[in-house]
Amino acid sequence: MAQIGDKWSLLILFALVDGPERFNALKSRVEGISQRMLTQTLRDLEREGYVIRTVYPEVPVRVEYALKEMGKDLVKPLYQLVSWADQHQEEINRARKEYDEKS
Amino acid sequence: MAQIGDKWSLLILFALVDGPERFNALKSRVEGISQRMLTQTLRDLEREGYVIRTVYPEVPVRVEYALKEMGKDLVKPLYQLVSWADQHQEEINRARKEYDEKS
DNA sequence: CAGCATCCCCTCCGATACTG
DNA sequence: CAGTATCGGAGGGGATGCTG
Numbered sequence: 001m002a003q004i005g006d007k008w009s010l011l012i013l014f015a016l017v018d019g020p021e022r023f024n025a026l027k028s029r030v031e032g033i034s035q036r037m038l039t040q041t042l043r044d045l046e047r048e049g050y051v052i053r054t055v056y057p058e059v060p061v062r063v064e065y066a067l068k069e070m071g072k073d074l075v076k077p078l079y080q081l082v083s084w085a086d087q088h089q090e091e092i093n094r095a096r097k098e099y100d101e102k103s
Numbered sequence: 104m105a106q107i108g109d110k111w112s113l114l115i116l117f118a119l120v121d122g123p124e125r126f127n128a129l130k131s132r133v134e135g136i137s138q139r140m141l142t143q144t145l146r147d148l149e150r151e152g153y154v155i156r157t158v159y160p161e162v163p164v165r166v167e168y169a170l171k172e173m174g175k176d177l178v179k180p181l182y183q184l185v186s187w188a189d190q191h192q193e194e195i196n197r198a199r200k201e202y203d204e205k206s
Numbered sequence: 207c208a209g210c211a212t213c214c215c216c217t218c219c220g221a222t223a224c225t226g
Numbered sequence: 227c228a229g230t231a232t233c234g235g236a237g238g239g240g241a242t243g244c245t246g
Contacts, residue, residue, distance in 0.1 A: 001184070003195075005108030007239075023208050034240055039209060049198025060207045061246085070194060077187045080180040081104070091173060095152025110219080126228050137220055142229060163227045164226085 003048055008033055008041045010078065013050065013067070017075055020054075020066035050074060106151055111136055111144045113181065116153065116170070120178055123157075123169035153177060 004010060008030065015021065015029040027038055042065060045051040050071035056062040067075070107113060111133065118124065118132040130141055145168055148154040153174035159165040170178070 001108060001113055001188075002110075005104055007105075010104050027208095035209075036211095036241085037239060040239090047199055047202040048195050049202075055208095061209095063208060070191060070198070073191070074187065077180070077183040080183055084177065084180045085104075088173060088176070092151050095173070096150055099150040099152075130228095138229075139221085139231095140219065143219090158228095164229095166228060 003044070004074075004078075006041070008037055009045060010082075012038070012041055012045065013071060013075055013078065016051065016065060016067045016071070020064045023063050023065070026065060045071070106147070107177070107181075109144070111140055112148060113185075115141070115144055115148065116174060116178055116181065119154065119168060119170045119174070123167045126166050126168070129168060148174070 004013070011030045011033070012026065015026055021029065023038070026042075027033060027035065030038065033041075042051060042053070046053050050068060052066050052068050054064045054066070056064070107116070114133045114136070115129065118129055124132065126141070129145075130136060130138065133141065136144075145154060145156070149156050153171060155169050155171050157167045157169070159167070
């Protein structure tokens, strides 16, 4: 959780499940992320072994990011969690509103 | 994730699965947490509807925190994730070491 | 195109002191 | 016992400008 519970890791992982993506394509898919955070989070994910970075020495250079086996594996329990959150979103909103009104 | 991906929420939820706990008992079970963060995180968890706070007006006062239905529910997919992490910890450590050596 | 470097704000969180 | 209030350091993360 400490590793992928930050602001962007989850979104980047999910943006990669459909297949490899280039840097700027990722930047488009992950709405609102800055160049800085995309680079930094990708480096972290690469370091932990979830993502592989491949450089194709063309001109201009092409860089692709893809999920490694472990990354694909990790996404499964994460989806469980996200789908849980989806199903309970209303309930949470209700609880929060109720709590706020009492205070 | 934004809600329970912080430093303490997960640990507090897990400390409550065995049954209700009093404030200071929680403080002992969640190693390293400060009074301030325990209070604050409990308030958040209560606000989102995961935890219920009950005050028994004795002297001295007794306060118990317990998982609500939604909290117990949430813990299930979280356990999935944690057990995944347990199983892959070595693999992650290896990937990280390898990455660090290349840099 | 895919980044790195820098500046800077703002939030998280620990430490400490105080209260019903 | 179970908090609240306040201060201050560390770092997460955005904006901007520059590069091979």
